[in-house]
Amino acid sequence: MNGTDFVLRGVGHEYRAGALALAAIDLSIGCGQHVAIVGANGSGKSTLLKMLDGLVFPTLGEIVAFGVPLTEDALQDPAFRRDFRSRVGFVFQEADVQLFCSDVRDELAFGPLQLGLPEDEVRDRVRDVAAQLRIEKLLERPPYSLSGGEKKRVAIACIITMQPHVLLLDEPTNALDPRSQVWLLDVLEDWKREGRTVVMATHDLSAAAESADRIVVLSEDHTLVADGTPDEVLAQHELLLSVNLIHEHTHRHVSTAHRHAHAHAPGADPDEAHGHRRD
Amino acid sequence: MSAPCPCCQADIAPAARRRGGGGRSLARKTADSIAHAVTDVLQNEELAARPGLLQRLDPRVKLLTLVLFAVTASLVHSVWLLVALIGLTIALAAACRLSVTSFQRKVWASAGLLAFLVALPSALSVFTPGEVVVSLGPLSLTEQGLMGVATLVTRVVASAGFALLVIWTMRWADLLRALSAMRMPDVVVATLAMTQKQILTLLRTVEQIHLARESRTLTLGTTRENRAWVTERMAFVVRRSIKTADDIYDAMLSRGFTGAMPSLVRLRMRARDWAWTAASVALCIAVVALDNVVGP
Numbered sequence: 001m002n003g004t005d006f007v008l009r010g011v012g013h014e015y016r017a018g019a020l021a022l023a024a025i026d027l028s029i030g031c032g033q034h035v036a037i038v039g040a041n042g043s044g045k046s047t048l049l050k051m052l053d054g055l056v057f058p059t060l061g062e063i064v065a066f067g068v069p070l071t072e073d074a075l076q077d078p079a080f081r082r083d084f085r086s087r088v089g090f091v092f093q094e095a096d097v098q099l100f101c102s103d104v105r106d107e108l109a110f111g112p113l114q115l116g117l118p119e120d121e122v123r124d125r126v127r128d129v130a131a132q133l134r135i136e137k138l139l140e141r142p143p144y145s146l147s148g149g150e151k152k153r154v155a156i157a158c159i160i161t162m163q164p165h166v167l168l169l170d171e172p173t174n175a176l177d178p179r180s181q182v183w184l185l186d187v188l189e190d191w192k193r194e195g196r197t198v199v200m201a202t203h204d205l206s207a208a209a210e211s212a213d214r215i216v217v218l219s220e221d222h223t224l225v226a227d228g229t230p231d232e233v234l235a236q237h238e239l240l241l242s243v244n245l246i247h248e249h250t251h252r253h254v255s256t257a258h259r260h261a262h263a264h265a266p267g268a269d270p271d272e273a274h275g276h277r278r279d
Numbered sequence: 280m281s282a283p284c285p286c287c288q289a290d291i292a293p294a295a296r297r298r299g300g301g302g303r304s305l306a307r308k309t310a311d312s313i314a315h316a317v318t319d320v321l322q323n324e325e326l327a328a329r330p331g332l333l334q335r336l337d338p339r340v341k342l343l344t345l346v347l348f349a350v351t352a353s354l355v356h357s358v359w360l361l362v363a364l365i366g367l368t369i370a371l372a373a374a375c376r377l378s379v380t381s382f383q384r385k386v387w388a389s390a391g392l393l394a395f396l397v398a399l400p401s402a403l404s405v406f407t408p409g410e411v412v413v414s415l416g417p418l419s420l421t422e423q424g425l426m427g428v429a430t431l432v433t434r435v436v437a438s439a440g441f442a443l444l445v446i447w448t449m450r451w452a453d454l455l456r457a458l459s460a461m462r463m464p465d466v467v468v469a470t471l472a473m474t475q476k477q478i479l480t481l482l483r484t485v486e487q488i489h490l491a492r493e494s495r496t497l498t499l500g501t502t503r504e505n506r507a508w509v510t511e512r513m514a515f516v517v518r519r520s521i522k523t524a525d526d527i528y529d530a531m532l533s534r535g536f537t538g539a540m541p542s543l544v545r546l547r548m549r550a551r552d553w554a555w556t557a558a559s560v561a562l563c564i565a566v567v568a569l570d571n572v573v574g575p
Contacts (some may be wrong), residue, residue, distance in 0.1 A: 050529070055533060081535070082535065085533070085534065090530075090533045097529075098530045100473055100531060102450075102451050102472055106543060109541070111534035114535035143476075145324060159534075162534065
């Protein structure tokens with residue numbers, strides 16, 4: 001790993017007085033790391049990603065991106081803004097929000113053209129990325145006519161055409177069918193090989209365990225409560241229960257009551273994930 | 280978009296009950312109407328992709344010449360020339376491989392009917408004195424008044440026909456590119472692009488709200504209950520639209536939005552575009568000149 005992409009020091013955010021979204025987050029994200037931010041709904045995952053993308057700013061603490069403080073004032077500078085936007089890409093949770101151009105070709109070209117790249121280069125990127133993600137047939141179609149899975153592919157494609165070093169993904173597996181989920185995990189694997197940094201917010205522990213090499217856990221009171229490898233974090237069942245990422249479920253089979261901790265982590269030891277007791 | 284106002288449909292429930300509960304519920308009817316509106320938009324894309332006469336033209340040429348025809352229709356006073364222009368819209372619709380029946384139904388049911396209802400009172404002898412053609416008790420319609428109504432209706436129908444040809448033969452993306460190429464400010468083009476997206480997103484939201492309600496509804500409810508529910512949901516949709524607009528803007532900023540809406544597609548004039556432009560201009564000049572000769 002070479003260097004650090006993001007450093008967060010005591011970062012907190014209040015949407016309005018008393019409405020806390022994040023509290024005292026200390027976090028460092030190294031270059032080339034694949035980090036999964038997990039937490040229950042409303043724990044502040046999306047706010048944290050928006051902060052890393054310079055869309056929301058801390059009301060407490062500071063964020064340093066690529067060695068420079070990431071502030072609203074800093075992003076007013078066109079040179080810094082262009083450099084930052086070219087390095088960081090954000091795939092939003094709702095693909096619908098992200099697709100605002102009149103057809104898919106312009107959607108894929110939007111980011112690179114905004115960054116001022118020559119048209120020929122943008123055309124090449126659009127063609128290559130469309131082939132890579134197998135969406136060539138969608139290029140002339142308006143985004144609103146696409147299916148959910150196609151929209152997600154296009155949303156990811158229009159970030160890849162910008163060739164960012166850091167990819168932020170908000171609930172990437174949300175609303176995807178199993179085949180599309182496998183496809184997405186393959187894409188994440190490719191990015192890992194290319195040395196890109198990936199920060200993914202999810203409450204899908206299975207996807208986090210499969211693709212991330214580090215998991216950060218946010219609690220329902222918006223604080224960071226765990227940070228470690230997938231094996232280390234997913235082994236902490238009590239912690240995962242307390243932050244509402246897994247739940248205990250008990251049901252009976254004749255005289256035996258089964259208690260399941262629903263973690264869905266691939267490779268988890270079933271004996272550890274299930275408690276048995278005889279009545 | 281032909282989605283009816285949900286408020287107006289609040290009266291559907293009692294009517295349905297009077298029919299013995301066999302009618303469709305407020306939720307179902309509204310959801311169907313919204314789904315129909317969304318389908319209309321999607322169908323336009325399919326119509327615009329057909330290999331017809333106007334579909335093959337440069338979007339700028341198509342937009343300008345059809346606007347020119349609409350302006351010509353507004354300058355013409357002769358009913359017969361206006362009828363000829365309506366005939367031209369029908370011929371163009373056929374040449375564009377559109378359904379002439381659907382085209383005519385759409386034009387007459389919206390613009391034609393509205394223009395007729397608005398203009399009809401002006402045919403009364405009270406407003407337009409002249410030779411009485413029909414007497415209805417104390418009211419009578421004059422020949423001059425009816426000619427005025429016919430002129431207005433045919434003018435509106437001809438203009439609406441040209442406008443509908445633009446809508447049905449041009450992809451939304453091409454329309455925005457044409458506007459952009461014609462030096463329309465970027466902020467206007469960006470606003471139009473996002474407006475359409477917002478409308479579609481919100482239509483789908485409203486459709487889902489109504490379907491969700493229907494799935495949990497056993498009785499049709501009173502008019503008052505339906506009105507209260509519709510009002511509350513409208514407030515929800517307004518809040519949702521504000522949030523969606525903020526999210527879309529964030530997504531644009533995230534990809535380096537600088538205020539411009541650039542496109543990779545470069546529009547180019549070909550021989551057929553020049554030929555169509557020349558023919559259209561000549562025809563419009565001829566129609567206006569002929570109108571001056573023929574008169575109203």
